Amino acid sequence: MLLSICIPTYNGGAYLEACLESVCKQTYTDFEILVCDDCSSDNTIEIIKDFQKKDARIKLFVNEKNLGLVGNWNRCIELAKGEWVKFIFQDDFISSTCLQSMLQVTDDKTQMVVCEREYLFEEGTSDEIKGFYDVVPRLHQFFGNEEAQYVSANQLSLLINKYFPANFIGEPTSIMFRKSIADVVGLFNPKIAQLCDLEYCLRIGTRDGFIYIPDKFVSFRVHGAATSQKNGSEKYFASVFGDKIYILYLLLFDSLYLDFRKNYTNAELRKLKYRLFYMVYHADLYVKTEDKGNMLLKEMQELKNLCPEIKQFKKYYPLYATVKFWAGPIRMKLNSLIKKKD
Numbered sequence: 001m002l003l004s005i006c007i008p009t010y011n012g013g014a015y016l017e018a019c020l021e022s023v024c025k026q027t028y029t030d031f032e033i034l035v036c037d038d039c040s041s042d043n044t045i046e047i048i049k050d051f052q053k054k055d056a057r058i059k060l061f062v063n064e065k066n067l068g069l070v071g072n073w074n075r076c077i078e079l080a081k082g083e084w085v086k087f088i089f090q091d092d093f094i095s096s097t098c099l100q101s102m103l104q105v106t107d108d109k110t111q112m113v114v115c116e117r118e119y120l121f122e123e124g125t126s127d128e129i130k131g132f133y134d135v136v137p138r139l140h141q142f143f144g145n146e147e148a149q150y151v152s153a154n155q156l157s158l159l160i161n162k163y164f165p166a167n168f169i170g171e172p173t174s175i176m177f178r179k180s181i182a183d184v185v186g187l188f189n190p191k192i193a194q195l196c197d198l199e200y201c202l203r204i205g206t207r208d209g210f211i212y213i214p215d216k217f218v219s220f221r222v223h224g225a226a227t228s229q230k231n232g233s234e235k236y237f238a239s240v241f242g243d244k245i246y247i248l249y250l251l252l253f254d255s256l257y258l259d260f261r262k263n264y265t266n267a268e269l270r271k272l273k274y275r276l277f278y279m280v281y282h283a284d285l286y287v288k289t290e291d292k293g294n295m296l297l298k299e300m301q302e303l304k305n306l307c308p309e310i311k312q313f314k315k316y317y318p319l320y321a322t323v324k325f326w327a328g329p330i331r332m333k334l335n336s337l338i339k340k341k342d
Contacts, residue, residue, distance in 0.1 A: 001030060001082075001083050001084070001103070002030055002031065002032065002081060002082040002083060003028070003030065003031040003032075003082045003083065003084045003085075003086060003099060003103070003176075004031065004032050004034055004076075004079075004080035004081060004082030004084065004085050004086065004179065005023055005031050005032065005033045005034065005086050005087075005088055005099075006034050006036070006073075006076035006077070006079075006080060006085060006086065006087050006088070007019065007020075007023070007033065007034065007035045007036070007076075007087075007088050007089070007090060008035075008036050008038065008069075008072040008073055008075075008076055008087075008089070008090070009035055009036065009037045009038065009040060009044050009048070009090045010037070010038040010039070010040055010044075010066075010069075010072070010090075011040045011041060011042045011044060012040070012042075012044050012090030012091065013040075013042040013043040013044050013047055014091075015090060015091045015092075015221060016044060016047050016048070016090050017047055017051075018093050019088060019089070019090055019091070019092060019093050020033075020047070020048070020051045020058070021093070022088075022093035022094050022095070022096070023088060023093075023094065024051070024054070024055045024057075025096050026094075026096060026097075026098065026099045026100070027096055027097050027099075027100045028099040028100040028103060031057065031082065031086075031099065032057055032059060032080075032081060032082060033055070033057050033058040033059065034059050034061065034076055034079050034080060035048050035058060035059065035060050035061065036061045036063065036072050036075050036076050036079065037060065037061070037062045037063065038063050038066050038067055038068070038071075038072045039062070039063055039065065039066045044090075045060070045062065048060050059079075061075070061079060063075065068190070069196075070188045070189070070190040070192070070196050071190060073087070073172075073187075073188050073196075074187040074188055074190070077179070077182055077187055077188075078187075080179055082179060083178065083179055083180075084103070084176055084177070084178055084179065085176065085177055085178075085179050085182075086099065086102070086175075086176045087172040087173060087175060088173050088218075089171070089172060089173050089220075091220075091221040091223070092171075092173040092218060092219055092220050092221055093218075093219050094173070094217060094218045094219070095216075095217045095218070097217065098115070098217040098218060101115070101213065101215065101217055102115060102176050102213065102217065103176075105148045105211050105213060106211065109208075110178070110210075110211055111177060111178050111181045111204055111207075111208040111209075111210070112175065112176070112177040112178070112181070112201070112204045112205060112208065112210035112211070113175070113176045113177075113210060113211045113212075113213065114139065114169055114170055114174055114175055114176075114201070114210055114211070114212050114213070115170075115174055115212075115213040115214075115215060115216070115217040115218060116138065116139070116140060116170070116174070116213065116214050116215060116216045116217070117170050117171060117173065117174045117216060117218045117219065117220045118216040118218070118219045118220065119133050119219075119220055119222055120219050120220065120221045120222065121133075121222050121223075122221065122222065122223035124223070125222055125223055129222060130222075133222060136166055136167060136168065137163050137166055137168040138168060138170075139151070139168060139169065139170070139212050139214070140214045142159065142168075143212055143214070144214065145214045146214065147214070148211055148212065148213045148214070149211070149212055150209060150210075150211055150212075151205070151209055151210055151211070151212050152209045153205065153206050153207060153208065153209045153259055153260070153263065154263045155209070156202070156205045156206055156209065156210075157206055157260050157263035157264065158263070160202065160206075160251070160260070161264070161268060161271075161272065164244075164247075164248070165195060165198070165243070165244045165247065167195070167197070167198045169198060169201045169202075169205070170201075171197060171220050172197045173218045173220055174218050174220070175197075175201060177204060181204055181208070184207075185200075185203045185204055185207065185256060186203075186256075188200050191246065191306060192243050192246060192247065193235045193238035193239060193242065193243055194235065194238065194239045194243055195239075195243040195244070195247060196243075198247075199243075199247050199250070202247070202251075202257075202260075203256055203257070206257060206259055206260035206263075207256075207259050237283075237286075237287075237296055237299050237300075238299070241279060241282070241283035241286065241303075242283075242299065242303050244279055245276065245279050245280055245283060245303060245307065245310070246303065246306060246307060248272065248275060248276040248279065249276060249306075249307040249309065249310065251272065252269065252272060252273060252276060252309075253307075253309055276310065277310075277313050277316070277320075280310050280313050281313065281317060281320060283300060283303075284300065284314070284317075287299075287300045
């Protein structure tokens with residue numbers, strides 16, 4: 001059974017050799033290695049060509065123009081010929097038994113497999129970034145460390161309700177999915193800047209569930225030059241507000257998430273809609289106070305065009321602001337009365 005290993009690259013020379021070495025040493029051998037380079041300007045291409053001399057399974061594709069992160073991921077999927085697609089990022093690497101272990105837990109109904117990951121913090125990684133990853137919830141906290149098991153769409157939906165927008169599923173190197181599922185749910189969403197991998201996993205998982213393996217078969221490297229860190233600093237509005245608002249909107253209104261909504265009561269959906277309102281309100285407030293040169297205003301307007309239902313929220317702002325203004329003092333007074341009673 002052919003498996004497609006997809007490695008999207010862009011100026012990945014610093015860590016690419018370790019990544020390719022881990023792929024070429026797999027105990028499962030029936031796979032192709034698709035490297036899609038997004039117009040690198042460093043020695044990435046030279047490294048790949050050197051490895052091609054050692055392993056004929058490596059196929060190099062160089063984009064004619066820079067497609068960007070999500071565009072390059074999608075090109076990998078389009079080029080894949082295998083029954084399964086396994087992303088491995090240029091900074092990361094996998095254990096020698098990763099592919100074999102992930103494949104052996106699948107059956108004809110399985111659409112996605114997720115294994116646990118290990119974080120590798122490069123020297124110089126700030127305590128703030130380390131702290132962020134340390135508090136990210138992981139699936140083993142909910143399903144244990146003992147054995148592989150099926151996580152149903154219903155179970156995933158309940159976790160979304162409690163932990164979104166935390167990526168409790170894992171980065172793309174932790175994921176393997178059936179190529180044919182892309183014909184059903186589509187490709188990665190290019191309108192999502194940072195949480196595009198989480199949203200794609202939710203799209204598959206809320207429809208078909210997935211198999212979770214608690215073993216750490218992949219290593220995810222964290223360093224200052226990583227795309228996720230760049231997005232956090234260079235695309236602040238999108239990462240703090242835009243992605244979360246858009247994904248919540250998709251969960252509540254998009255037809256691809258109809259199965260997700262079936263797992264929720266009307267009361268739970270109302271709570272989720274309130275979370276969306278809360279995020280939109282604070283995004284508008286942030287734009288109003290921080291926008292310099294109308295760039296954020298433009299981003300906010302584009303977001304509202306993508307999510308037309310949230311435009312009606314503005315009429316509730318005066319009421320929400322009034323309630324918010326009085327809620328603090330009332331809560332403090334109630335707490336004071338309770339303390340006196342005690």
